[in-house]
Amino acid sequence: MEIDEADYEEEPDAKPGYRTYEVYQRERVGETTNLIKPRQLISDEYLSDPYPLVAILRENYPCYRDWLSNCFWITRYDDVTSVFADDQNFETRPKRWYLDSANFGRDLWKYLPVQWAYQRKIDENIETVSEEAISSIQDPSFDLARNYAARIPLALWQKILNITLDQAQEFAILYLRMQRSARWNPQFRHKGIQSMNELAALLEPVFNERSKAPEDDFISAVAQLELPNQPPTVQDLVITILELDHETLHGGLANLWFNLLTNPEEKEKVIQDHRLMKFAWRETLRYSAPTLVADRFAKQEVERFGRLIPKGGLLRCSSAAANRDPRQFEDPNTFIIGRKDLCQREPRGQYRADGLPSGIAFGLGKPSIHPAVPKERPRSRYALTRDAAVTASLMLLEEKPAIKIAKGIEPRLTCPEIGEMHTCWELPAVWN
Amino acid sequence: MTTTNPFESALEGFPTEIEEGGKAYRKFPYMPVGEAVDMGHDENGTPLFDPRIFDSGEFARNPYPYYRILRDHYPVFHDQLHNCYFVTRYEDITNCYFDEVGFNTIPKGSSSGVLGNTQLELSGIEHRRRRNIYGRHLVGAALTKRIHALKELANELIEEWWEPNNKKDIEINKETNTVTLELGKAFANEFPISVVAQVLGIPQEAREQFTWWYDAMMSGLGGSDTHHEGLEARQDLEEYVEELVEERRSKPTYLHDENGDEICLDIISELCHSEIDGSVMSTEEITSFIALVVGGGGETTRGAILNLWYLLLQHPEQYKQVKENEELWDTAFHEMLRHSTSIGGQPRHNTFDIEMHGVHIPAGSLMHMVDVSANHDEQIFKNPEDFNIFREDLYSGKILRSGHNKEGQCSHMAFGVGPHLCPGAWISHQETVIGSQILEGVFKNVRINTGRMPKDIDGESLAPIGLGSIRELWLDFDLQD
Numbered sequence: 001m002e003i004d005e006a007d008y009e010e011e012p013d014a015k016p017g018y019r020t021y022e023v024y025q026r027e028r029v030g031e032t033t034n035l036i037k038p039r040q041l042i043s044d045e046y047l048s049d050p051y052p053l054v055a056i057l058r059e060n061y062p063c064y065r066d067w068l069s070n071c072f073w074i075t076r077y078d079d080v081t082s083v084f085a086d087d088q089n090f091e092t093r094p095k096r097w098y099l100d101s102a103n104f105g106r107d108l109w110k111y112l113p114v115q116w117a118y119q120r121k122i123d124e125n126i127e128t129v130s131e132e133a134i135s136s137i138q139d140p141s142f143d144l145a146r147n148y149a150a151r152i153p154l155a156l157w158q159k160i161l162n163i164t165l166d167q168a169q170e171f172a173i174l175y176l177r178m179q180r181s182a183r184w185n186p187q188f189r190h191k192g193i194q195s196m197n198e199l200a201a202l203l204e205p206v207f208n209e210r211s212k213a214p215e216d217d218f219i220s221a222v223a224q225l226e227l228p229n230q231p232p233t234v235q236d237l238v239i240t241i242l243e244l245d246h247e248t249l250h251g252g253l254a255n256l257w258f259n260l261l262t263n264p265e266e267k268e269k270v271i272q273d274h275r276l277m278k279f280a281w282r283e284t285l286r287y288s289a290p291t292l293v294a295d296r297f298a299k300q301e302v303e304r305f306g307r308l309i310p311k312g313g314l315l316r317c318s319s320a321a322a323n324r325d326p327r328q329f330e331d332p333n334t335f336i337i338g339r340k341d342l343c344q345r346e347p348r349g350q351y352r353a354d355g356l357p358s359g360i361a362f363g364l365g366k367p368s369i370h371p372a373v374p375k376e377r378p379r380s381r382y383a384l385t386r387d388a389a390v391t392a393s394l395m396l397l398e399e400k401p402a403i404k405i406a407k408g409i410e411p412r413l414t415c416p417e418i419g420e421m422h423t424c425w426e427l428p429a430v431w432n
Numbered sequence: 433m434t435t436t437n438p439f440e441s442a443l444e445g446f447p448t449e450i451e452e453g454g455k456a457y458r459k460f461p462y463m464p465v466g467e468a469v470d471m472g473h474d475e476n477g478t479p480l481f482d483p484r485i486f487d488s489g490e491f492a493r494n495p496y497p498y499y500r501i502l503r504d505h506y507p508v509f510h511d512q513l514h515n516c517y518f519v520t521r522y523e524d525i526t527n528c529y530f531d532e533v534g535f536n537t538i539p540k541g542s543s544s545g546v547l548g549n550t551q552l553e554l555s556g557i558e559h560r561r562r563r564n565i566y567g568r569h570l571v572g573a574a575l576t577k578r579i580h581a582l583k584e585l586a587n588e589l590i591e592e593w594w595e596p597n598n599k600k601d602i603e604i605n606k607e608t609n610t611v612t613l614e615l616g617k618a619f620a621n622e623f624p625i626s627v628v629a630q631v632l633g634i635p636q637e638a639r640e641q642f643t644w645w646y647d648a649m650m651s652g653l654g655g656s657d658t659h660h661e662g663l664e665a666r667q668d669l670e671e672y673v674e675e676l677v678e679e680r681r682s683k684p685t686y687l688h689d690e691n692g693d694e695i696c697l698d699i700i701s702e703l704c705h706s707e708i709d710g711s712v713m714s715t716e717e718i719t720s721f722i723a724l725v726v727g728g729g730g731e732t733t734r735g736a737i738l739n740l741w742y743l744l745l746q747h748p749e750q751y752k753q754v755k756e757n758e759e760l761w762d763t764a765f766h767e768m769l770r771h772s773t774s775i776g777g778q779p780r781h782n783t784f785d786i787e788m789h790g791v792h793i794p795a796g797s798l799m800h801m802v803d804v805s806a807n808h809d810e811q812i813f814k815n816p817e818d819f820n821i822f823r824e825d826l827y828s829g830k831i832l833r834s835g836h837n838k839e840g841q842c843s844h845m846a847f848g849v850g851p852h853l854c855p856g857a858w859i860s861h862q863e864t865v866i867g868s869q870i871l872e873g874v875f876k877n878v879r880i881n882t883g884r885m886p887k888d889i890d891g892e893s894l895a896p897i898g899l900g901s902i903r904e905l906w907l908d909f910d911l912q913d
Binding site for chain 1: 436437438439440441442443445446447448449450451455456457471472474480481482483487510511512513514515516660781791792794795796797798
């Protein structure tokens with residue numbers, strides 16, 4: 001593993017007398033961890049290819065104390081899923097907490113009319129939206145990442161919210177700025193908080209209108225909710241949108257096509273049997289999950305994985321590591337559509353179904369504990385997102401079956417910044 | 433490529449590569465000392481604060497303008513990159529240190545590192561009981577009676593300079609009648625560790641080995657590539673201590689005064705015979721304790737001696753007055769610790785959900801109490817960046833657990849305040865001052881050898897101390913007639 005020397009040249013050497021005492025404190029560890037340094041986990045190396053690094057953790061330090069980022073890395077499949085299923089001991093902090101905007105508004109996703117409206121609008125519009133994206137491609141070469149994977153979720157939002165194209169274009173700018181900001185970077189965070197206010201201002205007239213005269217859309221569903229304390233506000237709408245997944249459909253679509261185009265023999269399998277597109281999607285979320293980690297905080301002191309995790313301790317659960325855990329998946333570093341050791345339907349409970357692990361995709365909420373979807377509830381976000389991605393992808397494949405990567409291009413997956421999704425941001429393709 | 437993507441404008445800012453602005457290790461330019469890098473502003477002109485600065489070389493050499501931004505604009509700064517909070521104002525830090533219940537010292541799962549589970553991580557009665565066992569060795573009458581031993585050790589070290597083929601790289605130029613040495617290697621690295629070894633009761637013949645363990649453990653703390661050696665050193669030390677403890681349990685040894693009379697048991701003997709909650713301390717506990725005393729008593733005092741001489745020699749008018757009036761050594765020691773202490777601060781964890789300066793801090797969060805920032809808080813110390821032993825706002829009397837904040841004078845925070853006040857404060861003070869006084873007697877016409885000193889960014893002026901202590905201090909002085 002090569003580390004770019006240039007990135008470290010101005011960093012002080014770890015010698016006595018040169019570092020502050022608090023750094024000593026932070027870097028004290030309970031076991032030797034010579035195979036990796038915490039700074040590698042926030043290095044450019046991690047941002048471009050996290051898999052070799054998290055494999056070191058998974059195979060050597062299953063609960064790695066990272067003194068630099070002050071967290072514990074959890075990297076084995078069963079460990080990650082056990083943390084995720086354990087609401088008694090671990091809590092999720094919402095995106096608005098990271099944005100210092102805990103009191104900006106409420107997340108209203110839990111109300112069924114909101115979920116129904118979201119499902120209905122996606123189901124109704126995914127085909128139109130995909131068709132528009134595909135048919136707008138004029139040249140035999142185009143960037144699949146921007147004009148397809150990134151475009152479709154934004155175009156879907158226009159339909160979900162039922163707003164004009166002008167409004168949707170402005171929405172898209174603010175939405176992406178807001179979603180990118182829920183992390184440590186002060187510049188981004190500042191812009192994100194501004195964007196939340198601007199989004200509220202943009203949507204307020206529509207929200208007020210639909211409070212009085214509801215239509216069939218997401219905004220009306222939120223505006224019409226009858227809440228116990230305070231009626232819904234446009235700020236609640238913004239928070240509900242913020243807290244919904246934004247990575248999986250966009251990042252998943254880009255990664256799916258990256259995987260198909262870089263593994264032509266696997267793509268051929270899907271061309272032969274379109275039903276395999278669903279399996280390609282599931283394998284994509286396993287093999288190249290767009291969200292690399294999810295954070296959980298210990299609600300009280302708890303002993304796990306041979307360590308005492310203190311109250312407030314941060315567990316950084318790595319889907320990148322868990323999804324390539326050889327304890328679960330044979331040949332985990334290969335993209336295999338229809339692999340036998342991956343369950344082929346949406347996960348239940350501890351990220352399993354039919355006795356098989358499902359792969360972990362963060363951002364879609366906790367898998368349902370019910371063996372089947374109760375009648376009164378809409379499909380889970382796993383199923384919704386999968387159906388949308390599979391529909392869109394099949395349409396592209398049917399329209400352009402010969403699609404392949406443009407000559408001389410070596411596309412790759414990256415996180416542009418720590419905490420951001422790991423996906424293909426540029427995927428120039430040709431279909432001739 | 434022509435497409436008609438209506439959302440093109442939203443994607444304009446979309447990165448295709450790892451973004452310069454998003455890089456985990458952003459390169460910050462070196463700034464003139466006292467000036468901060470521009471990290472951006474909000475629409476009201478409030479500076480934004482990029483937590484990556486904490487890991488930069490720029491911050492290590494020029495930390496104070498950044499702490500000033502935090503004190504002025506973010507007195508509680510939530511650093512989401514390092515998952516912690518920084519508290520930087522003098523008053524807030526003092527309040528937290530005194531509130532042992534609200535801000536606890538329980539480490540985040542760090543119970544068996546190189547040093548082991550140490551005193552630093554205990555709270556309440558358990559902390560007090562242990563502290564009472566060894567505390568008296570480091571202060572008061574027991575220390576005063578042993579001042580002679582400090583002087584002997586210092587003189588012994590200096591005597592070695594004149595021995596042929598000594599290991600301290602002393603350069604004596606008979607033609608120009610000057611001596612050139614690096615003060616760390618010649619004196620400061622060894623002196624505090626010898627004092628500690630003696631107080632602990634490590635036999636004379638094991639001192640060299642002891643120094644090696646100390647070095648290995650200290651470098652093992654700094655990062656994972658030397659961590660393994662650190663753990664091995666600890667293991668070796670533990671095995672050695674085990675034998676020693678067995679010996680001392682049956683045959684305790686004593687510290688002696690100038691006349692050879694027994695003052696009290698040495699610390700290891702004392703620990704061997706002390707009971708906590710009805711049981712004697714285990715060898716593992718004693719080793720952790722020794723490791724802490726060694727870490728706390730070696731590195732910090734070494735830094736204090738080097739920083740004190742570096743600052744005084746850069747302020748010759750103040751040095752002149754110190755030479756003329758011996759009592760000023762104490763004042764200079766305190767002002768040096770306020771200006772450039774070796775210890776950056778202490779971690780605490782809030783026991784309850786709290787709100788400080790409008791920031792909500794969930795229970796169990798890591799909070800860094802930045803002592804060096806408190807020492808440069810302009811609400812407390814006027815012109816804090818100036819080294820001025822005659823400043824009127826610094827209390828430089830006896831070090832008190834309760835701190836000192838009255839009649840316009842405040843104590844510095846280099847030793848902390850409250851229950852965890854550094855127990856070695858007084859012995860470290862004595863070592864630094866007595867050691868420096870003895871050095872001063874040898875140093876005729878002493879000056880910094882600027883040619884060999886590390887330089888600042890301009891390549892000419894001397895490097896600032898920054899965080900911690902300077903790494904080396906090259907001095908020239910004239911041979912005594």
